[in-house]
Amino acid sequence: MRMQLETCLAQAGGRSDPRTGSLSTPIHQTATFSHPRLGESTGYDYSRTTNPTRSALEKALAEIDGGARACAFASGMAALDAVVRLVIESKRRRVVCTEDPYGGTIRLLEQFFRPVGVVPVYVDTSDTRAVLRELDAGDVAALVAEIPTNPLMRVADVATLADAAHAAGATMVLDNTFLTPYLFKPLQHGVDIAVYSATKYLSGHNDVVAGAAVCRSEEMGTRLAAIQNAGGGIPGPMDSWLLLRGLKTLAIRMDRQQENAQAIAAFLAGHPRVARVYYPGLAGDPGHERLRRQARGFGGMLSIEVDDPDLVPRALAAVKVFAFAESLGGVESLITFPTVQTHAAMDAAIKDRLGINNRLLRLSIGIENVADLIADLDDALR
Ligand SMILES: Cc1ncc(COP(=O)(O)O)c(C=O)c1O
Known part of the structure; x- marks a missing residue:
């Protein structure tokens, strides 16, 4: 049976422990996992790479957004940092970003990516023609938009921008923190990666800092998971659980x-x-x-x-x-x-x-x- 979104949300992380039947996802507060014998693994080796509580969260996040794979992060900025690292693997230099994003997005692009050769370009993403002009200029690794923008609440035409980004060979990234997948499903509009500050609505109680990125394709999801493992900006088991609990409501x-x-x-x-x-x-x-x-x-x-x-x-x-x-x-x-x-x-x-x-x-x-x-x-x- 294909469940509606409200049902997926309420049951997020459910039945992740068939051994005990625990309704709430167990908090696996462990750094490491013992191996049965040489060459064998339970599927979990070390919690930076994977942890069962975080895995339950990532499975729920992918399901809710309709993505192939989701990665959870220690904050929204850690998620965006990993996503920018992923898109610049293309060796294209320009990142076209909405001109009024969350201030931390500009700080990340200007202070940490510009010095290593990335060229951030800012444009009003509610002005489709202006975005097309920037995409036409070429060498674009990604188009990064927000819906609505923070704090001016401008609204982009996401599907048109995603089509144009793809035609230009760029990845379409959307910060969907404000609307969440409950109100807007970016991947259904052609977005390649939906990014979230899960500190906000997804967790919902002003009690946890976390982030998430959901990829439409398995291939991008696998590359993002490799960056997540290499950089290590992951949420711990307790924060993963808090986020799962928040998703339910x-x-x-x-x-x-x-x-x-x-x-x-x-x-x-x-x-x-x-x-x-x-x-x-x-x-x-x-x-x-x-x-x-x-x-x-x-x-x-x-x-x-x-x-x-x-x-x-x-x-x-x-x-x-x-x-x-x-x-x-x-x-x-x-x-x-x-x-x-x-x-x-x-x-x-x-x-x-x-x-x-x-x-x-x-x-x-x-x-x-x-x-x-x-x-x-x-x-x-x-
Ligand atoms: C739209 C948006 N994206 C990203 C972030 C960054 O998220 P975090 O504070 O979880 O790192 C914020 C934070 O306010 C935000 O409002």
């Missing part, structure tokens, strides 16, 4: 988070101190139609521009239900000031041009009572 968390986000976006759109709301769930948002056509929902992230920069420190100090903290996707609502937190690594002139300014706040909406969240924001903004 992804569907209901995400439903509630986006329901709350939709109501909060509508409220903020009419707020006297809010100059602009960035949320593709709003009918007037530039990405609304495009995301509606591609995805099952709009997610639980939104950004706002307030009318006065002096309001920002006051609002951040005044919130009581929202926590002023970096990160997103957990059950607790968070408010972030991107220009000094998540996007500190981005060039100031680029931030200015894009609108990642001293009036922009990013909200990660949790599962709390929506009336409490709205009242908290209203109090803080007034």
Whole structure:
């Protein structure tokens, strides 16, 4: 029987221990495994290479995204680092990246890959023609996009970009952290590798740092697993288990988070101190139609521009239900000031041009009572 996504999620990691029938995946807190005799192995040798708890997680991640193979990592950045290493095996030099990604993505490309010969190129991935121009210029190892982008919530036409990337001989990589496979299945739209900060919605409780990359082809998955083993940026058994447990409730968390986000976006759109709301769930948002056509929902992230920069420190100090903290996707609502937190690594002139300014706040909406969240924001903004 082919199970629906909600069922796969709820049963993630289930029945991975036929010996005992343990419903919850056992936490194999071990570095190594004893061998029966020379030349024989239980299938597990050393936990950097494989560990049964991590294997259960990776199997679930591949299944949920419909990929051939998934690799779990110690963080979202460790996952992206391994993926960039994989795509540059092609010896092509240019990595075309969305111009407003998570700030750490720029830091990784600029500070660690540019010095070894990689040429990062930034483009507005919601502007398909601009992306095509960069792909036409040739020598592209990969196109790296986010959907929606962080924090400006721009929406790319993923299938068109994936086709164009393939025509240019490049690998299509999508950071799907914001939507998760529950709302958007990148591999069904031609993406080769879906990347996640699993710290966010996949684990969902602001209690673990982890990452994941899911490959459409077995061949890429095998190469990525080799990089994962060589570099060793893996999650430990306990973090793998926490992530598996988080996956079980992804569907209901995400439903509630986006329901709350939709109501909060509508409220903020009419707020006297809010100059602009960035949320593709709003009918007037530039990405609304495009995301509606591609995805099952709009997610639980939104950004706002307030009318006065002096309001920002006051609002951040005044919130009581929202926590002023970096990160997103957990059950607790968070408010972030991107220009000094998540996007500190981005060039100031680029931030200015894009609108990642001293009036922009990013909200990660949790599962709390929506009336409490709205009242908290209203109090803080007034
Ligand atoms: C969209 C996105 N991708 C990647 C990352 C990096 O993930 P991690 O913090 O788990 O390394 C983040 C972190 O905020 C993010 O928001």
